[in-house]
Amino acid sequence: MEHRLACADFTFPLLPHDRVLQLIAMLEFEGVDIGLFEERSHLWPSREFEDVGASARQLKKKLDDCGLKAADIFLQMAEDFAPYAINHPEGERRQKARDRFLQTLEYAAGCGCQHVTALPGVHFEIESREASLARAVEELTWRVDQARKHEIVFGVEAHVGSIVADPESAGQLVQLVPGLTLTLDYTHFTRLGMADSEVEPLVECASHFHIRGAARDRLQESFAGNAIDYERVFEVIQTSGYRGWIGIEYVWIDWEHCNECDNISETIQFRDFFRDLMNR
Secondary structure, eight states: OOOEEEEEGGGOTTSOHHHHHHHHHHTTOSEEEEEEETTTSSBOHHHHGGGHHHHHHHHHHHHHHHTOEEEEEEEEOSSSSSTTOTTOSSHHHHHHHHHHHHHHHHHHHHTTOOEEEEOOOOOOTTSOHHHHHHHHHHHHHHHHHHHHHTTOEEEEOOOTTSSOOSHHHHHHHHHHSTTOEEEEOTHHHHTTTOOHHHHGGGGGGEEEEEEOEEETTEEEEOTTTOOSOHHHHHHHHHHHTOOSEEEEOOOOOSSTTTTSSOHHHHHHHHHHHHHHHHHO
């Protein structure tokens, strides 16, 4: 599969979802990264999963009408990372997270998407990091098995605030969970001042990519202010044999200065940058 470019629907939260899909198609992307973020995206799990099959069919029709494919379905069950983290100490919350994950797999399959992303869990300070990590490994192992049954690839995004907030721990998590992959986003590491070379080993673990500008202390930055050498990143992607989607993922939320970019302009600039790399 050759590289294809996707754009996140949550890049444009102020537009109605139908208009977002039309805009993404107008920007000449082939795919859409769909955000299922409770209370902060167009599509909320609690609403979409009232009738999973019907919701998935409706989304697929909208995508088909726009000539788009679902590149990824990204599940987040709450605005904050902790309340329904997959490794929450409370069994009842973990079970609800499992139930939502199963519904997400059904939803993804119903709209023709072969990739699902979730978050890897957090360190709960009431216990050791080792205890939180062990529970995350158990839950992620279960998710990999469930995704495999649906012939869906499952990846987690190592992110700021997660139990794997640096490249080394993210790589260790993948080793601990056979079959687990990463939805790889350099920006979470760049924000911490880490060099691209520290992130590169994770490319071998990636099943999906998030691309946007970033710099030290800036999780999201303009194309002009970006500190990541994406030409080098693309070379490493090519060498690794990766042939999946590359998602341009600007966001617009009041967190980590992520509402200070012109998302349309920045998305277009990165689109054109990667188009040029792909056509060389």
